[in-house]
Amino acid sequence: MTDWSAFWLSIQVTLCGLAIAVAVGLPLAVLLALRRFPGRNLLEVLVTAPLVLPPTVLGYYVLVSVGRSSAIGRFWESLTGGPIVFSMTGCVLAATIAALPFVVKNSRSALEAVDPGLMEAAANLGAGFPRRLWTILLPLARRGIIGGCMLGFAKALGDFGVTLMVAGNIPGRTQTAPLAIYDHLLSGRDAQAQGLVLALTGLGILVLWLVNTWANPRPTDRRS
Amino acid sequence: MIRIDCQVRRGGFTLALSNQLGSRATGIFGPSGSGKSSLLLALTGLIPVEQLRLELDGEVLVDTSTGLIPPAHRRQLGMVFQDHRLFPHLSMRANLSYAKPSAQAPAMAEVVELLDIGDLLDHMPAQCSGGQRQRVALGRALLSAPRLLLLDEPLASLDRGLKRQILPYLRRIRNTWNLPMLMVSHDLGELLALTDSLLLLHQGRIAGQGDLATLAADPTTLELLHDCGLVLALPGTLNRRDEDGLAWIRLDGPGAAELACGDCPAAVGDRVDALLRPEDLVLARAPLVDALSLTNRLPGRIVQLTRSRNRCIVTVDCGASVPLLAEVAERAMRSLGLTVGDQILVLCKAQAVQMRSLRLQIS
Numbered sequence: 001m002t003d004w005s006a007f008w009l010s011i012q013v014t015l016c017g018l019a020i021a022v023a024v025g026l027p028l029a030v031l032l033a034l035r036r037f038p039g040r041n042l043l044e045v046l047v048t049a050p051l052v053l054p055p056t057v058l059g060y061y062v063l064v065s066v067g068r069s070s071a072i073g074r075f076w077e078s079l080t081g082g083p084i085v086f087s088m089t090g091c092v093l094a095a096t097i098a099a100l101p102f103v104v105k106n107s108r109s110a111l112e113a114v115d116p117g118l119m120e121a122a123a124n125l126g127a128g129f130p131r132r133l134w135t136i137l138l139p140l141a142r143r144g145i146i147g148g149c150m151l152g153f154a155k156a157l158g159d160f161g162v163t164l165m166v167a168g169n170i171p172g173r174t175q176t177a178p179l180a181i182y183d184h185l186l187s188g189r190d191a192q193a194q195g196l197v198l199a200l201t202g203l204g205i206l207v208l209w210l211v212n213t214w215a216n217p218r219p220t221d222r223r224s
Numbered sequence: 225m226i227r228i229d230c231q232v233r234r235g236g237f238t239l240a241l242s243n244q245l246g247s248r249a250t251g252i253f254g255p256s257g258s259g260k261s262s263l264l265l266a267l268t269g270l271i272p273v274e275q276l277r278l279e280l281d282g283e284v285l286v287d288t289s290t291g292l293i294p295p296a297h298r299r300q301l302g303m304v305f306q307d308h309r310l311f312p313h314l315s316m317r318a319n320l321s322y323a324k325p326s327a328q329a330p331a332m333a334e335v336v337e338l339l340d341i342g343d344l345l346d347h348m349p350a351q352c353s354g355g356q357r358q359r360v361a362l363g364r365a366l367l368s369a370p371r372l373l374l375l376d377e378p379l380a381s382l383d384r385g386l387k388r389q390i391l392p393y394l395r396r397i398r399n400t401w402n403l404p405m406l407m408v409s410h411d412l413g414e415l416l417a418l419t420d421s422l423l424l425l426h427q428g429r430i431a432g433q434g435d436l437a438t439l440a441a442d443p444t445t446l447e448l449l450h451d452c453g454l455v456l457a458l459p460g461t462l463n464r465r466d467e468d469g470l471a472w473i474r475l476d477g478p479g480a481a482e483l484a485c486g487d488c489p490a491a492v493g494d495r496v497d498a499l500l501r502p503e504d505l506v507l508a509r510a511p512l513v514d515a516l517s518l519t520n521r522l523p524g525r526i527v528q529l530t531r532s533r534n535r536c537i538v539t540v541d542c543g544a545s546v547p548l549l550a551e552v553a554e555r556a557m558r559s560l561g562l563t564v565g566d567q568i569l570v571l572c573k574a575q576a577v578q579m580r581s582l583r584l585q586i587s
Contacts, residue, residue: 120270121309123296125323125368135322139313 006180017095029107055161090167099152110144227279239428251415254425269296302370306377308361310349317345323368355386375407416457443532479543484574490581504576505550
């Protein structure tokens with residue numbers, strides 16, 4: 001019988017991580033899509049680096065940055081009483097790092113695909129930047145943004161390496177579904193692993209199907 | 225009264241002009257790349273400018289030299305773009321009401337009625353024709369309570385039939401609200417349907433200003449007008465149809481002159497513009513014409529001769545509200561011995577007269 005606690009922990013962690021990735025990533029995507037500023041390329045490289053770096057390398061950097069002896073880690077601990085590493089916070093951080101590149105890259109492409117002439121027209125009609133963003137840019141780019149979120153969700157749900165390095169593999173606390181599958185297999189609990197494998201496979205395929213059929217921009221979203 | 229001082233640099237192109245426009249509606253005309261659209265974009269704040277001062281009826285709206293540089297969304301300069309730029313994810317109604325309500329804006333119902341767009345309100349832009357979209361774009365600009373309406377080639381993306389639909393609405397707007405308007409076009413006929421006050425641009429500078437007759441009287445501006453496709457628009461009323469199928473337009477003006485037109489979709493009594501090209505007009509001394517087949521024979525008096533290159537534009541007063549401009553070769557000028565003050569006949573085929581109905585047509 002599959003123990004679903006790791007699966008539900010994964011869902012919680014992924015949703016929290018995705019929420020943070022959207023809160024951070026969407027403003028970044030708007031910035032990268034609309035503004036030219038010094039260090040723009042560097043920022044883009046930093047945001048998208050998790051796509052190409054080995055998970056262990058990435059995990060190492062995160063451990064060094066937010067570990068208990070780091071400035072951030074100490075600050076966090078003084079604030080909350082608990083460490084970032086080897087806790088659910090660490091899992092959420094790993095999920096955020098996994099989802100962020102997809103949220104930023106897809107949102108940025110979608111925002112850049114919106115006809116700038118429409119933003120000009122909105123400005124001419126008296127709309128300041130926040131209103132233009134809210135009423136024109138984000139609605140027209142919504143499919144790409146939602147697509148990026150879905151891919152980010154799928155990636156974060158399946159994160160293994162960074163989660164293992166930053167949060168460890170503590171059953172009931174930081175053991176997410178991919179870690180649990182690994183654990184079950186090593187311990188010869190194949191049936192338990194299979195349930196989780198099927199659940200993650202189903203979710204992944206569902207997300208891809210949704211992205212392909214619904215979240216891709218339609219031609220009518222461009223200038224008609 | 226509009227006063228514009230403007231300097232814009234875009235790539236290798238410089239637009240520099242300083243001008244006072246007396247008319248409420250001014251047509252900005254010139255060849256491609258003369259800076260027509262850049263001027264409108266500079267006024268709206270959508271492109272960077274080196275220097276800009278815009279004064280409207282004594283009030284300075286923008287002055288870069290004193291730091292009065294409101295951002296684009298605070299300028300209240302309603303722009304109608306060539307490509308309508310309706311928001312594709314919003315209904316026509318939501319597009320129309322996009323600008324925040326203002327006490328200075330006309331009522332939505334009034335604009336909807338004036339532009340005949342009541343049936344379109346619940347449609348999406350993609351479901352409507354080019355002419356319908358452009359009318360909604362016009363309405364949207366009007367509802368933003370603009371101090372000045374800027375029309376950037378509003379008809380260029382439409383075919384001829386649709387242009388006929390939009391022009392009367394532009395005239396309605398001009399007549400209803402007396403809103404100051406600047407309309408850019410590379411089609412002189414379109415501009416003349418809206419205004420006889422023209423600003424001719426060439427290579428980022430003002431090449432001439434005034435009505436068509438004034439511009440045609442100067443060899444330099446005449447040359448430019450000619451290169452851009454000089455066309456005359458004579459306002460009048462469709463008076464009758466004869467048994468041969470010709471439509472007779474009674475031209476406005478003291479002479480009550482009549483022009484026959486071969487292809488005429490309007491109804492008797494409609495207000496129309498007769499469109500003529502100067503090169504289609506023939507000048508003749510009276511005794512010579514009896515044996516010719518040409519239908520249109522307008523007697524008139526030569527008021528001006530303007531020479532440029534190897535041709536000459538003869539300005540003839542035929543008693544219409546605007547003078548006729550006939551293009552003749554230099555050699556023909558000499559052989560006819562044309563001089564200012566001569567009585568002359570202006571001839572042209574009925575088929576050479578195009579007609580543009582100014583009656584509102586609902587698509």
